[in-house]
Amino acid sequence: MPDLTTTTRFDPAEAEPRIMERWLASGLFAGAPEGDADANYSIAIPPPNVTGALHMGHALNGSIQDVLIRCRRMQGRRAEWILGTDHAGIATQKQVEKRLVEEGSSREALGREAFVERVWEWREEFGGTIIEQFKRLGASCDYTRERFTLDDGYHDAVLKVFVDLYEQGLIYRDLYLVNWDPGSRSAISDLEVEDREVTDTLYSIAYPLADGSGEVVVATVRPETMLADTAVAVNPGDERFAHLVGKTVILPLVGRELQVIADEYVKTDFGTGCLKITPGHDPNDFEIGRRHGLEEISVIGEDGRMTTEAGEYAGLSVAEAQQRVVAALREQGLVRAEEAYPHTVPYSHRSGERIEPLISEQWFMRMDELAAPAIEAVTSGRIRIHPESQARRYVEWLENIRPWCISRQLWWGHQIPVWYRGEEVYAGIEPPAGDGWTQDADVLDTWFSSALWPFATLGWPDDTDLLRAYYPTDVLSTARDILFLWVARMVMMGLRFTGEIPFTDVYVHSVIQAPDGRRMSKSLGTGIDPLEEIDKHGADAVRFGLLAMSSTQDVRYSSEKVEQGQALANKLFNASRFVLLNVAEGVAPAPRPTRPEDHWILSRLQRVIEETGARIDAFDFAKAALGLYDFVYGELCDWYLELVKGREYDEELSATLLHVLRETLALAHPVIPFVTEEIWSLLPGAEDAGLLAGAAFPQPDPALVDAGAEREIGAVIEAVRAVRSWRTGAGIAPGPVLPARLAADGYEATAPLVARLARLDLDAGGAAPAAAVVPVPGGAIELPPSDAVDPEAEAKKLAARRAELEGEIRRAEGKLANEGFVAKAPAAVVDAERAKLERMRGELAAL
């Protein structure tokens, strides 16, 4: 505990761990599951990969969710932030495989059972890292109910979903062209593929016509796949080749006869206008092949080597085969052209290796039937996506959804609950009775299990207290990149298996880029570690900074915003010292205004309470955070605390100061929980008040809004600023008290405030003609001749001001003389212009 009389800085490193301990010990984050989901408030955290470490995306999203959860908790709702990690199939398996290699062992050497055992051991040792890191951030998750997408209960849910969908005919096995990732030796889904710009060689190759009447030239960057060609296609509207459709060509090197077919897919202006069709190794060709009933030949195997179908090339790597095929074609004089060709090529998001499209037998999920209700949930407004532009993307994606390849050739994950015995196939939660059954070796795509996250974490399929209390959840906060990968799938599965939408609001937050605008990534070296930032500036500062810099679009990381947050925490700490060291003892906090400035700050407080609440409700976190900053700096510290200095700290003032401080702490707590909790514990009566995290969130009190006081103190502020500014311009030091007189209305109750803050003696103005005139609201402050005032300079400044005013007046008069303006502009705008003109004429007259 800091000693307020001597400590002038808030020390996050010392305070934050201590405060987190108190929160965790209080049980506030882990309430009993009572009541129903309508009354309660819940958020399911996007489960970080168990292999993960906290990055800026987690830190931002954690801050966002924590603001929501803390705010609702303080508003009296039972708030549950569901926590857990994802088993992250490929990532985790690779992690452990790497260690095995370092030990001179391998996955294969260990065997499946032992390997999976090793992964569990790894998880036991390192899987908690990111959870601990969320604590550093101050995230008020329910740490007592941490889940894992591979724990027992969760596994049961996954199996049930698989078996149900299988029985309903939505899950099926099929031969299909998949994105084969040679790196992980597994099929991966379309969404795990990323395109990269690559320059390949585009070869033009001649295929002779079978009747000897000529040749067809096709263009390809993958000549080695020609060994699997089963047709040549042209555009049906292409007159150049119309006569060829239906004819036969001879596939060089292989000798197979290929039909020339017509298909709309072929672009007339690309390459030669003739396309070789390789259904076994190209997604588009695969589609064309299925349309035309073509044979599907595979010449590349899952090991990345040519298969026996490739004849003499069998066993070669793809690259070797390409060289040999091109060489052979050259020898036969069939290569017509070679050119460099930049294009985009699919790569595995996971392993980073180039995708090899292959036909293989995989498990698929039919999505159309699941997608329809998920589209309806959003178009009907039952689920709201913020910002709305993302809703369009969601709907468009679902409308064009394709079957989802859900099997992965990995060992770490939910092994597919299907057993085989000869020709028999059995899908079930329990293995079938009898001998001789072998289970499918594949596991499910990690996203299959994540899709169940909002309800599987709560005990589904059992009807549990947790499920009743917290499902459906309220908000799902995430970045854009997993809107399809995860969010859409949760909606589909939620609707299918619980009959309810899994959440009512989806908030899509910014992606934080590196300060130079590039992606933040470890491999680029552009990453900034949020934990280092927390070490340097404190968790409050990082939370504030991330929230303040976030918006609906991507933003660059701004360390200035984090420093701004640190400044705010420190400012609040010192403002609190001032209040606590001055107030009378034994006074209960309460609004007890006696002076205009008291009414003013209470009125301003109601406005910031109102605004902050509305901004959090609207997911406008940047404005919520910056609005708090503006209030604390621009109103509370710069003005109110300065205005009350010099007053006696009587009961009324003490009560009001404590009230304003308390309300401000509570209001700011969801954004900067640590420093506010720390100060809260230093308030008088803290022992009985409990934790701020469990206190009430402020509500605006309309009775304390006071427009009159706002005008009155607003004038004081403007007047003080005007005088200070004048002093600087006149080269007069800010310190000395100058004689002056107030020639303005509206300061009956506040003149002493102006005098003190502007360093003026308003009773010493005398009656002599003014040597300087400072315009203020309602009139002017006049300064008599003195050593400090240079009459010549003053005269010059006055003349300049007059000229400026005259110009402004002419402009306003011109505007008001414009018939179009007066006739068409709204009355309020015209009136405002007239009022402005009057004000300027008044000021000119006063000069």
Place this chain on the structure above:
RNA sequence: GGGCGGUUAGCUCAGCUGGUCAGAGCGCCUGCCUUACAAGCAGGAGGUCCCCGGUUCGAGCCCGGGACCGCCCA
């Protein structure tokens, strides 16, 4: 190729339905150790709101065209 977003102060960004909207933080300059905070306080300088046209009494804001940057999908 299709779609979406962006371009406002030296930097990072706010600017709602067109009318006190030209703003904030940081940086910079000047002056202050004013009994909460010098990681502070006060004051100040700084902008062709990407370009060209249009609509309007009035345009960062709306419309058309263009340039550049970024993201998503194919």
